[in-house]
Amino acid sequence: MAEPEQLNRVFAALADPTRRDLVARLAAGDATVGELAAPYAVSLQAVSKHLKVLEDAGLVSRSRDAQRRPVHLEAEVFDLMTKWIERYRRQAEERYQRLDAVLADLHNDDRGADRAATDEGEAS
């Protein structure tokens, strides 16, 4: 899958609180669709749909065990997101630091100018 398209799907998948909760519970271990659906007020079919969304995003995989379809979290996909996020956070932070440096320089120049003026005043 193209990376931008996968980013679309992963972010969209995690935009739903039910799906985030599914991911949270799957981090503790694999589970079947029935087990996953039990705590929610919605139908089993709705949960099955949510799992399909997560699967299409590459966040989970499903195998087979008799009638059951155990669901497994594929945590590597998280890296795709954190890489994207960290890249721009770092860029923004570096920009702030440069801005701070410029402001600090301006401040120092001001203080330097003040001190020079004072020195001149004292000398005159």
Added chain:
Amino acid sequence: MAEPEQLNRVFAALADPTRRDLVARLAAGDATVGELAAPYAVSLQAVSKHLKVLEDAGLVSRSRDAQRRPVHLEAEVFDLMTKWIERYRRQAEERYQRLDAVLADLHNDDRGADRAATDEGEAS
């Protein structure tokens, strides 16, 4: 804003490639709506809507400069996402490590049993 609701909005906001591109460009510095809209094929109003989604998610803020509305990236919100992601990634990784340890133990036991059996064979 409640944290789950903000997570909904932030993830949903970044699920759109145009909005991710806006964030990427804003990481390089503030910009006006017109500047941001220029490279895209869509109308200025569409970009304005995208910026509203990013603003509602807390990802950008807008101030005023005469007729212009400079847009500014609020990079702190990224932390909310990375905190959520890292929590479950760590949990999943720890689980894998425990599983590896169990498998290694089983393997050692097997080798131990093999060796014991061999020893017994050799001893008998």
Added chain:
DNA sequence: TCCTTGTTCAACCAATTGGTTGAGCATGAC
């Protein structure tokens, strides 16, 4: 073979989303 269990598929519905266009508003320039 038929039944039960676990799950998916299909059709439908209401709400949301991303886009459009046209009108309107805020602000500085004349």
Added chain:
DNA sequence: GTCATGCTCAACCAATTGGTTGAACAAGGA
């Protein structure tokens, strides 16, 4: 005041989404 600029608001449209129910499928147990 009038005008131009930069942007938002409102109404609308097609496509997508999250939910429903009912039917169908896959696989083990009686």
